Amino acid sequence: MNAAFQKLCAKLTAAGVPDARFDAAELYRLATGRDPRLDDGPSAAEAARLSALAERRAAREPLQYILGEWDFMDFTLKVGPGVLCPRADSEIVCESALALLQGREQPVVYDLCAGTGCLGLGIARHSPGALVTCVEKSPEAWHYLTANTAQTGVRTVQADVFTYYKTLPAEGADLIISNPPYLTGAEMRALMPETAQEPAMALDGGTDGLDFYRLLTEKYRDAVRPGGWLVLEIGYAQGPAVLALGAACGWVNTSCRKDYGGNDRAVLLQKPEKSC
Ligand code: GLN
Numbered sequence: 428m429n430a431a432f433q434k435l436c437a438k439l440t441a442a443g444v445p446d447a448r449f450d451a452a453e454l455y456r457l458a459t460g461r462d463p464r465l466d467d468g469p470s471a472a473e474a475a476r477l478s479a480l481a482e483r484r485a486a487r488e489p490l491q492y493i494l495g496e497w498d499f500m501d502f503t504l505k506v507g508p509g510v511l512c513p514r515a516d517s518e519i520v521c522e523s524a525l526a527l528l529q530g531r532e533q534p535v536v537y538d539l540c541a542g543t544g545c546l547g548l549g550i551a552r553h554s555p556g557a558l559v560t561c562v563e564k565s566p567e568a569w570h571y572l573t574a575n576t577a578q579t580g581v582r583t584v585q586a587d588v589f590t591y592y593k594t595l596p597a598e599g600a601d602l603i604i605s606n607p608p609y610l611t612g613a614e615m616r617a618l619m620p621e622t623a624q625e626p627a628m629a630l631d632g633g634t635d636g637l638d639f640y641r642l643l644t645e646k647y648r649d650a651v652r653p654g655g656w657l658v659l660e661i662g663y664a665q666g667p668a669v670l671a672l673g674a675a676c677g678w679v680n681t682s683c684r685k686d687y688g689g690n691d692r693a694v695l696l697q698k699p700e701k702s703c
Contacts, residue, residue: 431455431474432463435481442485443620450490454480457494487620499545502552505574506543509567511629513545516686517606517660520693521549523684524604524658527695528554534601536560537650539588539643542568542629544575546604546660551581562586565628589642595650603647606660607639608632614662636662640669644676644696651698663690670694 432455439447455463458477459470469477483493491497491512496505499513500521506512524546528534533556538547541561551559560582563572569585576583584591588607609632610618622630632638643659651657657678661669666683673681678696686692 428464429466429468431468431477432466435477438481438485442487444484444487450484453490453494454484488624489621492624499543500549500552502548504543504545504548505571507571508624509565509626510571511542511568511606511625513543516688516690516692517545518549519684519686520604520606520658520660521546523693523695524550524602524656525553527656527658528557528602531601532556533558535599537562537595537600537603539591539603539605539647540564540607540629540639541572541583542606544572544581544583546606547581548575548579550602550604551579558582560584562588562591564588565626567626568629588639592646592650595647597649598652598655600650600655601652602656602658603643603651604658605639605643607643609636609639609660609662609665611636611662632662635668636665637668637672640665640672644669644672644678648676648678648698653698654700655698657696657698659694659696661691661694663692666691666694 435451436448439451444450452463458480459473489512491506492508496503497513500518504513536550536557536559538561541547541563544561547559547561551557562584563569564587572583608630610630612634615631670681673696679699680697682695683691684693
């Protein structure tokens with residue numbers, strides 16, 4: 428291992444970066460194109476590049492933003508300032524939705540608060556024939572969404588989910604998926620330095636974190652066909668509250684799925700087969 432890489436690890440560790448060694452290796456690869464474990468050291472130009480990247484990460488800019496792309500499921504997304512970074516936890520949300528779509532030909536799917544488009548793109552890739560629409564309000568996130576969905580067949584709409592439901596045909600959707608902003612007021616005041624650099628608009632779910640769940644369970648019910656589904660990413664402590672909101676709005680077969688860390692992460696709500 429070379430001295431420049433060792434110094435980089437030490438710098439990121441001192442700055443409190445979690446997984447400093449992993450991040451250092453990623454930055455080293457970005458600056459040099461080579462693996463630090465097999466490398467003698469950077470050239471002067473590479474060292475200058477590396478030092479600029481190290482400053483940004485030491486200032487706790489998300490690694491994803493510095494790299495400019497990040498993997499989700501089996502594909503890679505463009506990311507950067509202004510859009511929520513795709514998280515491994517969200518993969519379970521997408522997989523839960525895909526399981527519900529099995530056997531359904533050309534399902535109509537909406538991804539609300541789509542951000543990078545990770546959930547909608549995951550559905551489009553693994554549910555052949557799915558007609559997916561990603562909806563996003565933020566102009567900054569929109570930039571990444573359109574780049575990520577280009578040439579994929581996924582449709583994009585720039586709209587506010589608090590009014591978008593009024594434009595949807597009744598019972599036209601087989602499934603609506605969303606990772607809405609869900610952090611509480613208290614959580615918003617205690618963000619990790621990296622998360623604090625992500626858009627508050629993608630994180631802030633109102634005082635109790637449930638503002639978007641109240642909206643989605645109530646206003647998007649009409650848009651889902653009988654027997655169709657609403658699949659929501661949730662915070663680890665929100666399972667009981669979101670299940671209760673769903674039941675209160677007449678959704679049935681409500682259930683929760685855990686992420687790889689063992690925390691509640693997805694809520695699944697079905698529209699009754701026959702609306703009453
Ligand atoms: N999972 C994110 C976090 O913990 C929150 C994402 C969201 O609000 N949708 O930072």
